[in-house]
Amino acid sequence: MTEVIIVDDEQEAGELYATCVADLISRKPDAVLGLATGSSPLAAYRALAERVRADHIDVSGVRGYALDEYIGLPLDHPESYHSTIARTVTRPLGLNPAHVHVPGDVLDGAPLDDEQALREAGARYDRAIERAGGIDIQILGVGTDGHVGFNEPGSSLSSGTRIKTLAERTRKDNARFFGNDIDAVPTHCITQGIGTILKARHLILLAFGAAKAEAIEETVEGGISSFCPASALQLHPHATVIIDEAAASRL
Numbered sequence: 516m517t518e519v520i521i522v523d524d525e526q527e528a529g530e531l532y533a534t535c536v537a538d539l540i541s542r543k544p545d546a547v548l549g550l551a552t553g554s555s556p557l558a559a560y561r562a563l564a565e566r567v568r569a570d571h572i573d574v575s576g577v578r579g580y581a582l583d584e585y586i587g588l589p590l591d592h593p594e595s596y597h598s599t600i601a602r603t604v605t606r607p608l609g610l611n612p613a614h615v616h617v618p619g620d621v622l623d624g625a626p627l628d629d630e631q632a633l634r635e636a637g638a639r640y641d642r643a644i645e646r647a648g649g650i651d652i653q654i655l656g657v658g659t660d661g662h663v664g665f666n667e668p669g670s671s672l673s674s675g676t677r678i679k680t681l682a683e684r685t686r687k688d689n690a691r692f693f694g695n696d697i698d699a700v701p702t703h704c705i706t707q708g709i710g711t712i713l714k715a716r717h718l719i720l721l722a723f724g725a726a727k728a729e730a731i732e733e734t735v736e737g738g739i740s741s742f743c744p745a746s747a748l749q750l751h752p753h754a755t756v757i758i759d760e761a762a763a764s765r766l
């Protein structure tokens with residue numbers, strides 16, 4: 516069952532996330548956090564960083580696995596998810612960088628036409644998550660087309676980590692991070708699959724603003740379908756959707 520919580524704003528949502536994670540770390544100092552990029556989780560990461568500082572939470576054992584990464588950007592490009600996760604999560608929270616993993620790390624520079632290497636890289640990432648004991652809390656955003664991670668509409672709901680082509684709409688949405696130049700947005704990515712994401716023990720999806728209202732309606736009240744990959748949350752025994760009034764306006 517999907518639990519829906521309507522909040523006033525991103526800060527209130529962030530506090531809820533920070534409370535869940537702080538509580539988890541107090542029970543499990545080597546907790547495994549599933550991390551996402553995009554603007555939706557930013558207030559949550561800020562709230563958690565403040566909580567860590569205020570309550571002197573020891574995060575030295577905490578581990579993190581990001582959802583996805585562009586292919587074709589150097590890891591140190593400011594918009595690579597490797598850089599983004601370091602800037603928004605690893606450094607503000609004071610996590611050990613050696614404990615934080617992004618799917619691009621396993622690609623090891625494999626070229627786009629080396630199908631075998633790319634397939635193996637995805638499977639390697641899933642095995643690493645399993646060896647870590649699985650993800651305890653996975654934070655998620657949602658694309659305006661219902662994508663989670665970079666699982667675009669049409670993605671198999673049982674998929675593992677793999678290479679995908681980005682939808683035109685996603686590249687348009689993300690062009691704002693590339694000087695509004697869609698041609699500068701990579702065409703491919705590596706992303707945890709929906710099957711990978713569903714293995715996390717608790718999913719927390721955040722969405723704010725009217726532009727997400729349709730995707731949220733499909734996610735929470737639509738039929739479960741690969742046309743809205745986020746609707747797979749309905750299959751999860753512990754999924755929490757935290758949204759503002761605008762994102763909830765079609766429910």
Ligand code: GLP
Nearest residue numbers: 552553554555656657658664665
């Ligand atoms: C990107 C990411 C997703 C994210 C989505 C929404 O495409 N790969 O993980 O959920 O953007 O981004 P935002 O939160 O900025 O709307």
